[in-house]
Amino acid sequence: MALAIILALVLYLSCQIEAQLLVGFYNGSCPMAESIIREEVRKAFFKDKGIAPGLLRAHFHDCMVRGCDGSLLIDSVPPNKAEKDGAPNGITLRGLEVVDCAKDRLEKECKGAVSCADILAYAARDSVVITGGRYWDVPAGRRDGRISRAAETIDIPAPFQNLDEITAAFAKKNLSQDEMIALSGAHTIGRSHCTSFSNRLYNFSPANSQDPSLDRLFAAQLKQQCPLNPRGNVDPYLVVSMNMSPGHFENSYYRDILAHRVVFTSDQTLVTSPESLSEVEDYAFNEQEWQNDFVDAMIKMSQIEVLTGTAGEIRSNCRVINP
Known part of the structure; x- marks a missing residue:
């Protein structure tokens, strides 16, 4: 009986976390958010078609380590080696400058409103659409993590696995x-x-x-x-x-x-x-x-272990944890 109650509570809490991500999350706080991100993806894509798969892959790699919290975007600062410099990432990452450009514009439009994790989720969707894939509404409201460790990228599936x-x-x-x-x-x-x-x-x-x-x-x-x-x-x-x-x-x-x-x-x-x-x-x-x-x-996938509510932060610079 006690085990059943615990399992029910875990399931309830999981549903509550997912329920905090909402389609149209920025309609009130930053109504131009999605269009600004889409514009930046498009601008970058027409200069370099490789931006689309790069952004899609970056979102996946972010979600597979500590959940979809934008921790992939954090720069390494000695002595910490961050996710982006882990073995599955390193020289193979592409498109992160698009997140930077979108973030710069969003901070001017609605300072402190849009998380880096959400920018990456929207950019991944827009990358699929711009290459001919199906559109979907992205539930948003993720907050940014403050921890990024290269050692944890071992969780990312590898191309040599069976x-x-x-x-x-x-x-x-x-x-x-x-x-x-x-x-x-x-x-x-x-x-x-x-x-x-x-x-x-x-x-x-x-x-x-x-x-x-x-x-x-x-x-x-x-x-x-x-x-x-x-x-x-x-x-x-x-x-x-x-x-x-x-x-x-x-x-x-x-x-x-x-x-x-x-x-x-x-x-x-x-x-x-x-x-x-x-x-x-x-x-x-x-x-x-x-x-x-x-x-x-x-x-x-985009709702794996997300931070919501007052957890984490909204980074003002996607590469750097807020002071």
Whole structure:
């Protein structure tokens, strides 16, 4: 009986936290917030199409560490090494300057009203829409965290993980395997650094230097784009497109998985169980189903462990904790 009461209380409190995020949260305090953020995303996107996948990825990486609290945006200050300098981030982060520009304008428009965490959530939605994905209303009201530690980025799913590992990483954040597969479709846009998958080309296992699950012609193409240097390594700054249409948010990613033409182990592993294979096949041939499931999963993901009410703060500079 006591256990049932505790579980009910935990569920109630979880619902209360989510209920504090509201669509139209800034209608009264900063009615221009969404349009200002959208404008900054658009300006940046037309200069560099890679901004869209960069912002979407940044929101995901933020949410997977300490929840969606904008802690990814904090700069390292010795002796603390912040999330943005953790191994999964570092040189691969893109688009954070868009958050800075939006924040500067919002501070002039409505000082101290809009959190950096919410800016990132809106910018991720706008990045999907500008590349052809479905629009959704973003529940807002997140507040910014004051702690950012590179060591904690170990919670971010890695491109070399297998199905069980990546499913477990999402489960830690209360996201199901189905939601993980839907969210993985974000890899239909953007690019990857060669070092994120070069082990599949040159150093896969004692028995196979090349991952046998890779399409041979695709592997040959990747080797041309990601050659070994004289020291036997791949240049960490070399990048390749994630698929043949890296600027369009559509379901070709799932068809690429079925054709064994995806760069990450964590992508190809989605066909290694009957259940996950079935979902990949559904999404490969039903774009509307995937777009709908992606939006639902994004809304859920964007509410992971959020700070609301009087928790955290509203940073005046997204890179720096308030004094």
